[in-house]
Every structure is written in structure tokens, then in C-alpha cells.
Amino acid sequence: MIGTTTAVALLGLTGQMVEVEADITPGLPSFTIIGLPDTALSNARERVRHATSNAGCPLPARRITVNLSPAALPKFGPVFDLAIAMALLAASRSISAESIGRVVHLGELGLDGRLRPTSGILPAVAAAARLGHTRFMVPAGNADEAALVPGIEVIPVASVRDAAIFHGSTLQPQPVEPILLARESATETPVLELADVVGNRDATQAMVVAAAGGHHLFMLGPPGAGKTMLAARLPGLLPDLGPLESLEVSSLRSLSGDIVGSQLITRPPLESPHHTATAAALVGGGSRQIRPGAAARASHGVLFIDEAPEFNSSVLDALRQPIETGVISIHRANAVATFPATFQLVLAANPCPCGQYGARDSECTCTPHSRRRYLARISGPLMDRIDIQLRVQRITAAELRMADGEERLDTATARSAVVAARSRSAHRLEGTPWKLNSQVPGSWLRTGPRRLARSTTASLDRALERGGLTMRGYDRVLRLAWTVADLDAVETPTAEHVGRALYLRKSLQS
Ligand SMILES: Nc1ncnc2c1ncn2[C@@H]1O[C@H](COP(=O)(O)OP(=O)(O)OP(=O)(O)O)[C@@H](O)[C@H]1O
Ligand SMILES: [Mg+2]
Structure with a gap:
């Protein structure tokens, strides 16, 4: 019998589903993982073997093969332990194969059979949720983190034994101390005055x-x-x-x-x-x-x-x-x-x-x-x-x-001015790919529908002619002029706004 479940491989912030298949066949005892495993992942063999055995659901002494697919997708780290253990227990008919197929499993195992909190749970769950997955089994220490993704069900487990019981094992529950993280919450960047x-x-x-x-x-x-x-x-x-x-x-x-x-x-x-x-x-x-x-x-x-x-x-x-x-x-x-x-x-x-x-x-x-x-x-x-x-x-x-x-000027007042200016620019740039003035290409500002009048940009044009400003610098001043005008809550920059923008650009050269 083959046990199959899913896990998530992360590449940067992008996650992809990995299918974890396990097969147990007669033959000399062995344990092979195939499908591009890195070292930390190969060590999963030892962790899974010890963890299942210490949790009271040992793997049979037979030929064990685990396949992680797609094979070409690189897979890193110990986060696949739980999925491998569940696929194996299903393959040995200790738990329900159907039940594990409906859940995405993420988590690292300790030798004693407890689950350890792992890094990257949040992006992994978010990526899988985007792909339509809704049920996630994660280490108890990562439960809060996983639950930050809206619209999903989180099944926190403290040990591989708890996980097996959830999936229909007949083992009796054996409470263990879950491995939790030292601190409960993240630190926000402090707001300074x-x-x-x-x-x-x-x-x-x-x-x-x-x-x-x-x-x-x-x-x-x-x-x-x-x-x-x-x-x-x-x-x-x-x-x-x-x-x-x-x-x-x-x-x-x-x-x-x-x-x-x-x-x-x-x-x-x-x-x-x-x-x-x-x-x-x-x-x-x-x-x-x-x-x-x-x-x-x-x-x-x-x-x-x-x-x-x-x-x-x-x-x-x-x-x-x-x-x-x-x-x-x-x-x-x-x-x-x-x-x-x-x-x-x-x-x-x-x-x-x-x-x-x-x-x-x-x-x-x-x-x-x-x-x-x-x-x-x-x-x-x-x-x-x-x-x-x-x-x-x-x-x-x-x-x-x-x-x-x-x-x-205090931070709160300045921030509300910033918020107001940003909403002006977002409103003006509606229908374009940009939201902030800094994102707008210079050519659009120079030639697009929002081109400024000659008389407004006279000081800039002069600076360009005299060589005091490069074309790149020119575009940057235009962008700044729009921001200065947004902060002033006016429709279009005036010559004065352009002057202030030029100062923000050129104060180094004096
Ligand atoms: N305008 C100011 N108002 C209040 N405090 C100031 C002002 N300028 C400097 N300080 C004080 O002087 C100290 C040194 O400032 P800061 O470390 O920001 O300087 P710096 O320009 O980064 O210097 P360095 O080039 O050595 O890194 C700060 O602790 C700050 O409290
Ligand atoms: Mg400094």
C-alpha cells in the first residue's frame, strides 16, 4: 500500500506543493528518500525512524521508499519530516490513508517524537492556501503563525503520536510537553518621534x-x-x-x-x-x-x-x-x-x-x-x-x-500628511501601473497627459541647459515636484514646487 500526502517546498517566498509518497515492500530493511533531497532532508530518515519508534508507532523493518515529487523541484530543510512520517504510517496501515490525503503536513520531528517549530511556516501555508489547500497540520509551536493565514483550518500537534491519533491510529493519547518558541510575539519596528x-x-x-x-x-x-x-x-x-x-x-x-x-x-x-x-x-x-x-x-x-x-x-x-x-x-x-x-x-x-x-x-x-x-x-x-x-x-x-x-513637526502629524499625499497620487495615477510618484518614469511625466507647462519648469530647463542637471536628474526633480505638490494638496505643481524639488535634488552641489 502506498501512503500519499502533501507538503510545501519554498523557494524564496514562492511555495509549491510537494507530493510525498511512501511505499513499504518486503525485503531487507532499508530506507531511501528520492527526489532531490538536500542533506538536512536526507537526515529525515533518522529523525522519522527514531521519532515514530519513540512515539510508539515504529516503522516496519522492511524496504521503505519515500518519493518527493516533482523531482526537479529543489527541496530544503527538515520541514518535510511530518509528511514523510504520515505517509509511512499510512503505507504501513497504522493510520488512514484517506485522512492524510486531505491535509497538508508541515513540521520537523525531534528524535523523541515531538514536533519542533520550523522557520518559513507562514509563507508555506500562505502559498498552499493560494493554491486552494485549506487544512494544515503544523507543530504546536507554529500554530499561531499558521493561523495568520485567513480562511484555513490549522491542526496543531505536539507529537507524531498526536498526529497519528488524529489520522485514525488506535494508539492511546500520551500527553507530552509541546515544544514552543521562547517568545510569543514578533517585534515591531519602534516608531520614533x-x-x-x-x-x-x-x-x-x-x-x-x-x-x-x-x-x-x-x-x-x-x-x-x-x-x-x-x-x-x-x-x-x-x-x-x-x-x-x-x-x-x-x-x-x-x-x-x-x-x-x-x-x-x-x-x-x-x-x-x-x-x-x-x-x-x-x-x-x-x-x-x-x-x-x-x-x-x-x-x-x-x-x-x-x-x-x-x-x-x-x-x-x-x-x-x-x-x-x-x-x-x-x-x-x-x-x-x-x-x-x-x-x-x-x-x-x-x-x-x-x-x-x-x-x-x-x-x-x-x-x-x-x-x-x-x-x-x-x-x-x-x-x-x-x-x-x-x-x-x-x-x-x-x-x-x-x-x-x-x-x-511630530510623527503623527507628518504621517497623516504623508497618507493624504499618497492618496492624492494614487488617485491621480489610477489606471497606470504606478501608485507612488517615485515609481513613475520620467518620460511619462515629461510627455504624458500630466506634462507641466513650460513656464512651470523654466528653472529646471535652465539648469539642464547650463549643465547643472542631467536628464536623469531632471526627471527626478519632476517626480519630487509632484510629491511636494501632493503634500501641499494642490492639483498640479507650480514653479514654486519645482523650485523646492530642485533644492531637494541639488542641495549637495552647493
Ligand atoms: N537636530 C538634532 N536634534 C536633536 N538631536 C540631534 C540633532 N542632531 C544630532 N542630534 C543628536 O546627536 C547624536 C548624533 O546624531 P547621529 O548619530 O544621528 O549623527 P550622524 O550624522 O549619524 O553621525 P555619524 O556620521 O557619526 O554617524 C544623536 O544621538 C542625536 O541625539
Ligand atoms: Mg550615523
Whole structure:
């Protein structure tokens, strides 16, 4: 008799159904798994054998063959243990073959027969649910996570014995301590207060514009100017995540092995990889199970590259393709894993190795050559994709005093302005593939139905003629002008909006 059930193989965030078939035939005792298993999966043999035996439902000492299909689909990790065990118990007629056929099984077995929580349960269940599957047996420790997918039935089990009893085994229940995760819920990115930033009006305004239009941002300034402080406040300005975004962000956490808990993440994430990060840490990788990198984990939120020139330039360049396409593809010999990469990029840098160049209150000790070399480490093609370029200055004692009684923009007010501006742009862009101004191609803005009048863009045209602006830069200013106008709640940008946009683009060059 052959026992058949299903499990899910994940490649990046994409899941595909895997059929798990088990056959037990007379012959010398053996246990073979076929269908492209990796090492962790081959070890399933030992885990399944010990787990079933310790749970009181040992496998027969005969020829055992397990087939995972489609064979060409790469399969990683221990998540197939439960499906293999159930298919085998059905093949040995200990449980109902019909019952296991109606359930998707996901979970890793411990030698004692208990089920261990596994990473990637949320994206696996979500993928299978999309394919029409509705019943899922998962480790008790992953039950909350699986239940985050709407419209499905979750069957949590603590041990392989409980699983067998569910599927009609005549064994008596034997309560065991389920293996649970150490912490119950996921950590949301904390929302920091924008009003903590004293002075630096230009910079806080630029953050609001960046949030409203989804524009990438580059900040240049001496140490202590507040670059890190500003970047950490950007996620707080973004609207709450929608249901699909929440599911995607939480799924990426689950794949990284983070706790997902009983609630989806609802706030945009902030990822700030250290400058010693490798390309794999940034865009994802790993030799077996392909894990998401910081860029994928920043999807629907902010990827903050602090001290950008300190990064290896080839590592930074690995971001170019994701920024362009919104997708990260990781190629392996027999598979391509894809992750979303819809993050907002924030780069920060000191102006030179000593950090003081251009600062109002101190002297730079670097040579012109080392200064040029320093910023050149952020490649032109990457900088080209960044709409807002901002110089941030350390605030002076006088400014600090002046700012004392001044009213400051707080995060809640800024966020509602951002939400309003985003809904204006989404409304205007209805019927196009874009929602945010940063997504709109320059050619559409220049020649499409929303082309601005000559008189409005006069300052821009002049800058282009004088060579102060490239064509790419021109398009970026146009996009920014629309965002500035959206924040002002006007129908079409005026010359003043274009002027403000030009400033957000060109403040670096002064
Ligand atoms: N405008 C400001 N308002 C309030 N606090 C500020 C401001 N600017 C800087 N600070 C304070 O100064 C400290 C240093 O700022 P931050 O770390 O953001 O600087 P930075 O520009 O990232 O410097 P570095 O180049 O060294 O990384 C912060 O802890 C912050 O509290
Ligand atoms: Mg910093």
C-alpha cells in the first residue's frame, strides 16, 4: 500500500506543493528518500525512524521508499519530516490513508517524537492556501503563525503520536510537553518621534517628502549631524501596512527564522545592515535553504545603509538590480529563488574620511584626492537611482537656542500628511501601473497627459541647459515636484514646487 500526502517546498517566498509518497515492500530493511533531497532532508530518515519508534508507532523493518515529487523541484530543510512520517504510517496501515490525503503536513520531528517549530511556516501555508489547500497540520509551536493565514483550518500537534491519533491510529493519547518558541510575539519596528529632531527643518521636510512619494534618499553630513537619527524616523512617517504587505513582511521574518507569533507585522520595517555586511547578507543567499537578506526584509519599509562609503562597493552594487526591478532573484544550480525588494533606500555618508569637509565649525584634514575617492565608492549608477540628495549640517548652539520655542513637526502629524499625499497620487495615477510618484518614469511625466507647462519648469530647463542637471536628474526633480505638490494638496505643481524639488535634488552641489 502506498501512503500519499502533501507538503510545501519554498523557494524564496514562492511555495509549491510537494507530493510525498511512501511505499513499504518486503525485503531487507532499508530506507531511501528520492527526489532531490538536500542533506538536512536526507537526515529525515533518522529523525522519522527514531521519532515514530519513540512515539510508539515504529516503522516496519522492511524496504521503505519515500518519493518527493516533482523531482526537479529543489527541496530544503527538515520541514518535510511530518509528511514523510504520515505517509509511512499510512503505507504501513497504522493510520488512514484517506485522512492524510486531505491535509497538508508541515513540521520537523525531534528524535523523541515531538514536533519542533520550523522557520518559513507562514509563507508555506500562505502559498498552499493560494493554491486552494485549506487544512494544515503544523507543530504546536507554529500554530499561531499558521493561523495568520485567513480562511484555513490549522491542526496543531505536539507529537507524531498526536498526529497519528488524529489520522485514525488506535494508539492511546500520551500527553507530552509541546515544544514552543521562547517568545510569543514578533517585534515591531519602534516608531520614533520626529519632533525629537531640533532645527534641521530642511532635513525633516525632506524626510516627509521621501515618505510621501516613496523616494530614495541620500544624506551627506559630518558626524553628529543627525543622519542616523533622521533615517530611524522615516519608517514612522510611512502609513500602516496593508493586509498583503503585512503578510509579506511577516513571511520574510518567518523565513529568516524570526518569531512571528500570533500577530502580523503592521508597521513598515527598518533594516540597517552593518557596513561589514556581505552581498549575501544584503540581498540574501545561503548554501542550502536560501534566506532573505536585509534588502528583502526591508520590503515595504526602509533599507538604511549608514556609512555607505564604508561598504564594499560590490556589495552596494548588488542593490542595483533589486532597486530597478523591485525583486531579488537568487540563482542556484537548479533553481531561482525570488524575494520582494520594494524597500525605500536611505543612504548616509560623511563627506570625507575624516568627516569634517564642509562642516561649518571644523577643519577637514583629508586630501582632495582621498575626499573624491571616498564618495566615489558609492557608484554613479546607484546614486542615479536616488531622488533626494540632502546635505545635513550639525546644528549650532545658536540654532539650538532659536529652536527652543519653535513648533516642531511630530510623527503623527507628518504621517497623516504623508497618507493624504499618497492618496492624492494614487488617485491621480489610477489606471497606470504606478501608485507612488517615485515609481513613475520620467518620460511619462515629461510627455504624458500630466506634462507641466513650460513656464512651470523654466528653472529646471535652465539648469539642464547650463549643465547643472542631467536628464536623469531632471526627471527626478519632476517626480519630487509632484510629491511636494501632493503634500501641499494642490492639483498640479507650480514653479514654486519645482523650485523646492530642485533644492531637494541639488542641495549637495552647493
Ligand atoms: N537636530 C538634532 N536634534 C536633536 N538631536 C540631534 C540633532 N542632531 C544630532 N542630534 C543628536 O546627536 C547624536 C548624533 O546624531 P547621529 O548619530 O544621528 O549623527 P550622524 O550624522 O549619524 O553621525 P555619524 O556620521 O557619526 O554617524 C544623536 O544621538 C542625536 O541625539
Ligand atoms: Mg550615523
